[in-house]
Amino acid sequence: MGTYVKQIEGVMKEALPSFYENDFIKACERGEILAEPLLNYIYQDNIYLDHFLPMFTKVLKSYKIETETLLQFQGDQDTEPHQMMDILAKEVTDINQVQVVKDWLPATTGYLNHLDESDKKGNFVSLSALAGCPYVYGYLAERLIEDGKMKPGNPFFEWFDFYKGTDGQVTRDLLAALDKEAEKVSEDVRQQGLTAFYQSVQFENDFFAQAMEVQDGKKR
Numbered sequence: 706m707g708t709y710v711k712q713i714e715g716v717m718k719e720a721l722p723s724f725y726e727n728d729f730i731k732a733c734e735r736g737e738i739l740a741e742p743l744l745n746y747i748y749q750d751n752i753y754l755d756h757f758l759p760m761f762t763k764v765l766k767s768y769k770i771e772t773e774t775l776l777q778f779q780g781d782q783d784t785e786p787h788q789m790m791d792i793l794a795k796e797v798t799d800i801n802q803v804q805v806v807k808d809w810l811p812a813t814t815g816y817l818n819h820l821d822e823s824d825k826k827g828n829f830v831s832l833s834a835l836a837g838c839p840y841v842y843g844y845l846a847e848r849l850i851e852d853g854k855m856k857p858g859n860p861f862f863e864w865f866d867f868y869k870g871t872d873g874q875v876t877r878d879l880l881a882a883l884d885k886e887a888e889k890v891s892e893d894v895r896q897q898g899l900t901a902f903y904q905s906v907q908f909e910n911d912f913f914a915q916a917m918e919v920q921d922g923k924k925r
């Protein structure tokens with residue numbers, strides 16, 4: 706494992722406690738199904754993925770990174786995990802009664818702006834920023850399950866287990882590519898990449914949190 710990947714891992718390791726403190730994650734851990742946050746999360750995530758996936762495809766192509774898992778990751782728009790959450794929400798409520806916010810929420814806008822800005826700084830910074838998406842879910846799901854915070858029987862277990870598998874594998878493929886590319890760029894660009902990754906991790910945490918902050922179709 707190269708230095709860059711070790712630094713990336715260090716960033717995520719340090720951020721983990723703040724994910725464990727996140728109200729959205731805490732509700733999942735308790736197995737508490739909150740329909741409104743779940744449906745708002747799905748809506749915002751569709752907005753996010755519509756923008757994320759073409760950018761991700763562009764950068765992977767520019768680096769000629771084409772593993773099977775990465776190709777599949779680009780294609781599936783997280784339909785399966787969204788369906789899992791949708792089913793859970795329907796179990797606890799008549800979803801027609803839930804008002805989903807149809808605007809872009811702040812963390813969605815902020816995160817996508819950040820990806821755009823990182824893209825302007827070149828492929829390496831862009832790939833580092835984009836890596837936050839699979840990395841955070843893969844890492845978080847693995848830690849929650851390994852730490853015994855997310856156990857079979859919890860209604861969200863399948864959701865985290867899905868990401869442990871898919872995003873976990875994507876992360877491994879991406880890290881191998883990032884490590885190789887990190888050797889070819891200057892120290893300054895590596896630093897910019899690391900900062901961009903750090904910011905993506907913060908946005909991932911805010912992205913979960915914002916779904917808890919809407920009530921009756923309005924941002925609280």
Ligand SMILES: Cc1ncc(CN)c(N)n1
Nearest residue numbers: 750753783838839842912
């Ligand atoms: C915002 C966000 N980040 C990560 C993932 C998981 N690939 C996602 N679906 N949405």
